[in-house]
Amino acid sequence: MKAAILVFPGINRERDMARALRLISGHEPAMVWHAETSLPSGTDLVVVPGGFSYGDYLRCGAIAARAPVMDAVRDYAAKGGLVLGVCNGFQILCESGLLPGVLMRNARLKFICHDVHLRVERSDTPFTRGYNAGQVIRVPVAHGEGNYEADEETIKRLEGEGRVLYRYCSADGVVDEAHNINGAAHSIAGIVNDKGNVLGMMPHPENHVEDIMGCTDGRGLFAGLAQHLEKAA
Amino acid sequence: MKARVTVTLKTGILDPQGKAIEGALKSLGVDGVASVRQGKVFDIELAAADKAKAEAALKEAADKLLANTVIENYRVELLG
Numbered sequence: 001m002k003a004a005i006l007v008f009p010g011i012n013r014e015r016d017m018a019r020a021l022r023l024i025s026g027h028e029p030a031m032v033w034h035a036e037t038s039l040p041s042g043t044d045l046v047v048v049p050g051g052f053s054y055g056d057y058l059r060c061g062a063i064a065a066r067a068p069v070m071d072a073v074r075d076y077a078a079k080g081g082l083v084l085g086v087c088n089g090f091q092i093l094c095e096s097g098l099l100p101g102v103l104m105r106n107a108r109l110k111f112i113c114h115d116v117h118l119r120v121e122r123s124d125t126p127f128t129r130g131y132n133a134g135q136v137i138r139v140p141v142a143h144g145e146g147n148y149e150a151d152e153e154t155i156k157r158l159e160g161e162g163r164v165l166y167r168y169c170s171a172d173g174v175v176d177e178a179h180n181i182n183g184a185a186h187s188i189a190g191i192v193n194d195k196g197n198v199l200g201m202m203p204h205p206e207n208h209v210e211d212i213m214g215c216t217d218g219r220g221l222f223a224g225l226a227q228h229l230e231k232a233a
Numbered sequence: 234m235k236a237r238v239t240v241t242l243k244t245g246i247l248d249p250q251g252k253a254i255e256g257a258l259k260s261l262g263v264d265g266v267a268s269v270r271q272g273k274v275f276d277i278e279l280a281a282a283d284k285a286k287a288e289a290a291l292k293e294a295a296d297k298l299l300a301n302t303v304i305e306n307y308r309v310e311l312l313g
Contacts, residue, residue: 059301066298095301102303109249149246149304183247 001229003029003045006073008064011051011088013204020206021047024222034067039076044229046073050087050142050204060103060145061091070096082126082225083198087143090190090200099193099200100158101150103143107183111144115215116181118189118203119169121162125192127199128165130224136173137217139203141181146202148184148191155185166190166201234279234287235312240300241272275299287311 003021005014014031021029029047030040039046053064064070070092077083077098085093093099106112115138120131131137150158158164166189168182169175180187182202190201205218242248248270255269277294281287291309300307 058298062298062301100303102301104247104304105249107247107249109253151303 001025001027001045001226002040002042003027003047004032004039004043005029005047005049006034006069007031008034008051008053008067010053010055011049013050013087013206016204017047017049017086017206020209020218020222023209024219025226032069034064034069036069036072038072039069043076044082045225046076046081046083048083048085048089048092050089053088053092056145059095061088061095064088064092065095074098077193077198080195080197082229084127084225085198085200086204086206087146087202090202091145093198093200098198099191100154101148101191103145103202104147104149105145106143106147106181111142112146112181113140113142115140116203117169117171117173117179118166119173119175121165121167125165125196126225126228127192127221128224129228130220130222134173136169136171137220138215139205139208139218141203143182143202146182146184148188148202150185158188158191159186161194163192163194163196164188164190165192165199166203234282236277236279236287236291237310237312238275238277238291238295238299239272239308239310240275240295240305241307242270243304243306246304284311
């Protein structure tokens with residue numbers, strides 16, 4: 001795995017992400033500053049980490065999405081390269097047009113910072129192959145704007161094409177309004193683009209990868225990605 | 234030339250911040266408030282004196298950055 005983690009001013013989860021990638025893949029990821037106009041050669045995974053790029057000014061992720069490095073990411077994604085966006089990274093991917101829809105203010109207006117359960121909807125993607133379809137994992141969230149919304153037609157297409165990979169649910173996998181923490185359409189926690197190579201998700205799998213964190217459910221995502229890339233190499 | 238770009242949420246988009254403000258106005262006893270929708274105002278100074286060019290630049294600014302047209306509408310005004 002040759003991962004590149006994008007770094008924007010105000011991002012604060014890039015080191016957690018680097019640690020998780022290093023731990024699970026055994027390879028040191030490159031940190032790529034937002035003003036760069038290209039990605040390191042041989043990059044096979046671009047990660048847009050969480051945080052508060054540009055202090056969430058204007059709209060969450062709006063300014064980062066227009067950074068020079070994002071043109072390189074768009075080219076890379078158009079060629080089928082894997083992109084993972086977590087939390088603010090998900091917002092940045094939506095603002096940059098790499099993913100459809102938008103992350104709105106949480107329905108109950110509160111910043112939500114605790115563990116949630118996610119149902120993994122399918123296991124036949126690079127982003128979920130470390131899990132079983134229907135498996136429930138526990139990972140933390142920390143966001144004020146994670147309420148995924150898109151027009152009806154987009155939601156229909158996402159569902160029809162099996163592009164919702166992660167959904168908020170109860171500990172035993174029930175998806176209902178009571179466990180839809182932020183009011184997202186169809187309890188959506190993570191989606192992929194139409195080609196299936198760009199994932200955006202609000203929860204932080206990188207924060208549940210070591211025993212000391214109290215849970216290692218997040219490992220599957222990174223282990224699956226590493227496995228997928230090894231196989232492709 | 235001075236200009237103003239106003240960005241508002243499209244109809245039907247849930248606006249929890251507007252709702253909270255609406256509730257606060259009601260609890261303050263401000264009469265007759267039916268609903269509140271929150272938006273953004275950008276006051277912009279342009280170097281160009283040409284009206285058509287200024288409008289084109291503002292439209293570009295709004296489309297590229299100031300508004301997320303998935304959920305927002307915008308209005309451009311030249312203030313002279």
